[in-house]
Amino acid sequence: MNRKYRKTIIAGNWKMNKTPTETKEFMTALKGMMPRGRWCDVALCVPAVCIPAAVRAMRETRVGIGAENCNANPSGAYTGEIATNMLVDAGCKYVIIGHSERRAMGETDADVNAKVIAALDAGLIPIMCCGETLEQRETGITSEWIAMQIKAGLQNVPEEKIRKVVIAYEPIWAIGTGRTATPEQAQEVCESIRTVVRKLYSSKVARAVSILYGGSMNEKNAYELLAQPDIDGGLIGGASLVPEKFVKIIESANQPAE
Ligand code: 13P
Numbered sequence: 001m002n003r004k005y006r007k008t009i010i011a012g013n014w015k016m017n018k019t020p021t022e023t024k025e026f027m028t029a030l031k032g033m034m035p036r037g038r039w040c041d042v043a044l045c046v047p048a049v050c051i052p053a054a055v056r057a058m059r060e061t062r063v064g065i066g067a068e069n070c071n072a073n074p075s076g077a078y079t080g081e082i083a084t085n086m087l088v089d090a091g092c093k094y095v096i097i098g099h100s101e102r103r104a105m106g107e108t109d110a111d112v113n114a115k116v117i118a119a120l121d122a123g124l125i126p127i128m129c130c131g132e133t134l135e136q137r138e139t140g141i142t143s144e145w146i147a148m149q150i151k152a153g154l155q156n157v158p159e160e161k162i163r164k165v166v167i168a169y170e171p172i173w174a175i176g177t178g179r180t181a182t183p184e185q186a187q188e189v190c191e192s193i194r195t196v197v198r199k200l201y202s203s204k205v206a207r208a209v210s211i212l213y214g215g216s217m218n219e220k221n222a223y224e225l226l227a228q229p230d231i232d233g234g235l236i237g238g239a240s241l242v243p244e245k246f247v248k249i250i251e252s253a254n255q256p257a258e
Helices: 020-033 048-058 084-089 109-122 134-139 142-153 183-200 203-208 222-226 243-252
Strands: 009-013 041-045 063-067 094-097 125-130 166-169 211-214 233-236
Touching: 009 166, 009 211, 009 243, 020 048, 020 243, 041 094, 048 063, 063 125, 084 109, 094 109, 109 125, 109 142, 125 142, 134 142, 142 183, 166 183, 183 203, 183 211, 183 222, 222 233, 222 243, 233 243
Parallel strands: 009 041, 009 233, 041 063, 063 094, 094 125, 125 166, 166 211, 211 233
Antiparallel strands: none
């Protein structure tokens, strides 16, 4: 983390978990447990049908609600899809884009790029995900692969808008497996992402962009991961479903500023 130059963000990704009723229960519990200090931003990205319940419950709190996906088109014949202006109107602040689980369902880098642009145009904060497979890591092409995903995802994103983008590094082999990247492995890739952003934009922009780590981050390993200079927060799956665990991760972000 480096709170002097950029935001620390602890974000949950609920994936396909919890009903609207369970959302209300979770948010009520979380509200009662939220730490008082404001050392980081907190986001919860929830299934679309849970957004109204989450927004209602967290009104006047510091927790921003987000979606897990969006469609890049403004409106039209896209059965089952949700446009960015709908998310804004429903009270969303964030949207996760290009999660590996969605890429596995066929989402391409071009789709990710179009969604990032649509989200920014609507005023949402895109949390753009990237990450390598175990095979890619073992072949030694991690940094090239990630650089390619970042460049493709940020294509035509102007400098004045890039500051709004949050990047999440999620090694696919660490997602839901309990096998977290070591702090050194995660730092190495997050640092390389910042270098890519520096080359695409400028040192100033690179210094200001928040880069999150995701992949089996939990209340036990969060502190050490967040202590790395280029890891500005977490994108948390499983541990974001339990208020006690999520709160502990938020507390782990309360570290001495550099
Ligand atoms: P887990 O924290 O469950 O490994 O999930 C990480 C993730 O995919 C967050 O987007």
